[in-house]
Amino acid sequence: MAGASETDAKLVESETTETDAVAGVAVGLSAVLFALAVTALFERVSLTGSLFGVGTVTLLGGLLTALGVAVIAFGAGSRLGYVETDPDPSAGLVAGFGAAVPWVLIGGSVASQTLGLGTGVGVVAGVAVGAVAFALTVLPREDVGSTLPLGALLVLTGLVFLTGVIDPAWAWELDWEQQAAITAEFLIPAATLFAALYGGWASAKAYGGFGARGRHMGAYVLVYLNALSIVAFLCILVAYVVVQGVPGLLTGVDVGLGTGPETTILGVSVALPVSVPFVMNGVALLNDFQGVLPAIVGTFWLVIGAVLLAVPLGVGAAVFLTEYAERGRFTQVVEVATNGLWSTPSIVFGLFGFAFLIPRFGNGKSLLSGMITLGFMLLPLVVITSREAMLSVPDEYRDASAALGVSKWQTIRSVVLPAALPGVVTGVILGVGRIAGETAPILLTMAGGTFLPGSQTVDVIGGFQFTATPPFVANPALLEATSALPYQLFALITAGVGLGSNVGDPDAFRWATALILLMVVLSFYAIGIATRYYFRRRLKHT
Amino acid sequence: MSENQNPQTQTSTATTDTDQPLTTTTGETDERTRDEWTDYEFRGEAKMTVDDLDVYYGDDHALKGVSMEIPERSVTALIGPSGCGKSTYLRCLNRMNDRIKSATIDGSVRFDGQEIYQDGVNLVELRKRVGMVFQSPNPFPKSIRENIAYGPKKHGDLDTGLLARLLNRSDAEERDRLVERCLRDAALWDEVSDRLDDNALGLSGGQQQRLCIARCLSVDPEIILMDEPASALDPIATAKIEDLIEDLAEEYTVVIVTHNMQQAARISDQTAVFLTGGELVEYGDTDQVFEDPHSERVEDYITGKFG
CATH class of the missing domain: 1.20.120 (Four Helix Bundle (Hemerythrin (Met), subunit A))
Structure with missing residues (x-):
């Protein structure tokens, strides 16, 4: 002053x-x-x-x-x-401490190591030099x-x-x-x-x-x-x-008519004009180039399933907690429970899936168990973020709607939820980032072999079967063990088994797997961000 | 009208004794223990009749034995210092106070002779007929058109959904007519007719408030309650809202809460003055209340000595 x-x-x-x-x-x-x-x-x-x-x-x-x-x-x-x-x-003191810290380190290391005076002297010298720097800064x-x-x-x-x-x-x-x-x-x-x-x-x-x-x-x-x-x-x-990752990803890439694998689009069988074996093949003895297609498809369905399970449940719970339940002991307990669930280590969720879900779904590791386990993991985050988003919707909207004689549920559906959607989507984006990279729960609930042949790529849509007896719809594909990218990567790094002689460069194979995992997660992000942008625009600019 | 409030008054003044010197001197003998001048004689029908209305927020006695008749097709202004219960009173008239969990309401409010505080009252119908405009403009984050069509749509009067369109039963034309009528009535049509699909949040504050009035008109109310509708607006927007209110009074019954005494004097036909503690002190013809108030406390308040 x-x-x-x-x-x-x-x-x-x-x-x-x-x-x-x-x-x-x-x-x-x-x-x-x-x-x-x-x-x-x-x-x-x-x-x-x-x-x-x-x-x-x-x-x-x-x-x-x-x-x-x-x-x-x-x-x-x-x-x-x-x-x-x-x-x-x-x-000022902050600058003084800021200057003292590096000088303590330098003084201490020079005295004890360079000059060889021992630890005790080093500590003393460090403090002394730091004090000088502190004084020179503050005084x-x-x-x-x-x-x-x-x-x-x-x-x-x-x-x-x-x-x-x-x-x-x-x-x-x-x-x-x-x-x-x-x-x-x-x-x-x-x-x-x-x-x-x-x-x-x-x-x-x-x-x-x-x-x-x-x-x-x-x-x-x-x-x-x-x-x-x-x-x-x-x-x-x-x-x-x-x-x-790129070298591994591009191994054996071929461009040209008829080089790619056969796919059926709208009932017509077409050979894709591009062949990227790493993302189009599984692992097989006779493959020229090995790939991770089953793991990609597994990750994709895993995330879809978890989101489909967690979002309706989570948003519904958030609606109940913010709009219907009176704030009190009960909502506090739910709040503590959701926060606790969100910080629960994923391996615990995995163990729960392993001990509780697997015996109930065909007694074997399955895609369905993985989906449900990860859905439970995602649930608390969806609840937390949806609640925040709904709490931040101004009460004026609710008042305005009520003053027009519109019922509570209709108000929630047509005013509160649309206004809260960008926040909900943000929560789902964050959650998807986490669950798409989870290894431990997948290891315990879903993963079959480390390397899956391309023929074992899970086909959820095609797996639906209609039966004449209840439950009328069945999907064996959901009950099969499959792989997912993070687990695949984990297995490649820790075990490194099964690659055989067909993979020339295991290191490149691993990095390419990591790259694909990153790309899959980032594309989920991109979808989420685009969705959020769309809803925000609708709120702000119609 | 309000002579039956004696016991109530005595108990309440025992706790809040600061602004009521009259009760200590004349409370035991005089029937009219409070400084209260609420016998307002008016021509025409009473649209709303409030009898001995008490409101508590928890232990807080926010409104004390208010009785008042609101004539139809006129502007009734409620004025008073902050915290005097005028907004609370307003929110009782369409039961918006039901939305506050801690509020308990005691007394009678009759709308066209029908008691609204009884079992079996259809709140949807009540709030359709008694509309409300809030202090800060609160349009929905939707387009102007959707803002106006919102109420009728939710009540099932307009159907422009996918199914209706597929079945060629869409009420789109009807909706557009309604939107135009409401916007015209709210004096907003000329300003927004070319951008009905723009987001309402892009309008200026004054336009947003008129949009809220238009939205309120969309469900064909009979009474419009306004809670300080111009307090967040600049003078020009305020003037527009005031003109609009005077026009609306030809067709609707308007009850408006305001901080601004000049505003009350300009636009209202009758004025009710609430003073601190949640009591209605004087209610009468606006000219009379402002030029020659019966109550000394009201005179002090209006001339700026108090409040």
Whole structure:
């Protein structure tokens, strides 16, 4: 407060100066470093290789040093009055702890490992160094406090990389029983990542001219980088699976008339013009190329069945709980029970299916048991999200409908449910993502052999049979054991059995299975999101 | 009309003694223990007759022995400070208070001579005939057309469903006539006639409120209850709503709750003043209530000394 009144804060900032530009470049530099660190962490950039003609580690070190020097220079320039800023008297406790943590680590590791002084001294040294960093952050004016300790950290990290103290071949044996080691492959990107975050934070504060505006900028950069990294991690994950999976998926692909398998469309038997054996074949001794068709179809029907079971039950329960039941002990119990069910481990659901459902449905693992088990798993989420969605439908709609003399049930059907549908669909999307990837319940309730021949692809629609005696409709296909993608993947990884000599590259086969699982889940997502978009549009724009 | 309220009044004033100095001085002897001037003589028929109406929310006595006759085809304004029970009173007239679980209602409300607080009352029919417009515009998130057709459709008066269309029995034309009539009556037709299929939430606040009035008209009500219908609107939209209310009074009986005394003075034929504690203090011709109120407390309230 006092600092703000001492230095007259200008209402209108002067035009962009060179110093602003320098601080801006520093912020950009930290963003670049952040991106480099993330890519290096996922081995998209090789540490031993080189970027732009410079060794990767050297480049990282150089950039870090430059960033650190810039940050320190900016703080010093501001303190000495060369740069026009508006700092507070102190950087604050949060910044102090933020700066202390990395220095505790550095001080401790250098004392105990590099200098070999032992654990006790290491702890003391770490705390001491951290305390110095804390004091240096909290005690001086903000412009120095929020730049000097962090800038020094960046320079130190950069110099360690530049001088080759830590080079790509470096590894720190922890001498633990499990033979763990921290390798440069992990340490360099991780250190760069955190250093870049700190550098970005400090330089964003500097860019904002410290003070309230500087803190706002610092927080903004941190939050922004955070959001970016979430997107980045997601993209990298998907990209990684795609890159690994595509070769296996494309094995034996053939395009041309009559190359694909025969399918019957509208009663006409046609040979598809494309042949992708991985998704069109099962596993058979005589196949040229093996595939996972039964597992794909199994996953598909599994999800459909679970959704068909859970959505009507769940939405119905939610309607009862929000619209009819009086809020009280009973609804609270139901709430606790649904939340508890949702956090119940899936293997417990699987065990329930195994012990309760299987003896009742033909005494063997079956698609139907799997569907019901996963439906029960999905149920609590559908109830929870549908309830939330219905509670968020404004009471004004219900009042308006009641004032027109419309009965409660009709109000629910034509006003409350349509308004709540996008929320319900969101819940189902989230739930489908979870159950489509469940392995344990499938393992216990549904999965037959690890590898199924294409002829065992479950045919639910064609499986319906009409009988003259009750129950009139039967579907043996539902009572057969089948496979699903997550289980298939699990079996491939843990057991690796049954591939035989027909799969040339088991690793590619696994990755391709993972890719297909990802694609199946993502396409369910896409369907869900499209549905939600449709209902939202209908609510907002008709 | 209201002399039979003595015992009730005495018990209630024992607990809420702050605004009722009169009871302590004259309560034992004078029959009219409360400062109450509700004998309003009007020409024509009473559309609604309320007798000794008490409403409790749990232990809270929200409305105390209100008796009042509402003449047909006129605008009746209910004014009073916040929390005086005027909205509660309004919601008793079409039994919307039934939807509040903690509310208990005691007393008699007769609509065209028929008691509405008795067993066997058809709430659907009652609410069709006693429509309601709320404080904040609350159109459904549907198209303008569907908003208006909603009530008649749900009552089975209009059928435009798939089956009806297949059987060539669709009431689409009838529906469109109804939509046009209601929108015209609500003075909204000219503004929206070219976008009846647009979502109602895209209209401005004032248009939404007139749409709500049109929606209320769609089920052919006899009485329209309005709960501060213009309080969320700007002056121009408010003026339109006020004009509309005056027009509606030629055909319907309008009861309107308002915070705005000028509004009550402008549009109403008779005014009822509720004061804190849920009592009806004065009810009479609007000009008389505003220019020469019998009750001192009402005069204080109207001239701004209280409330």
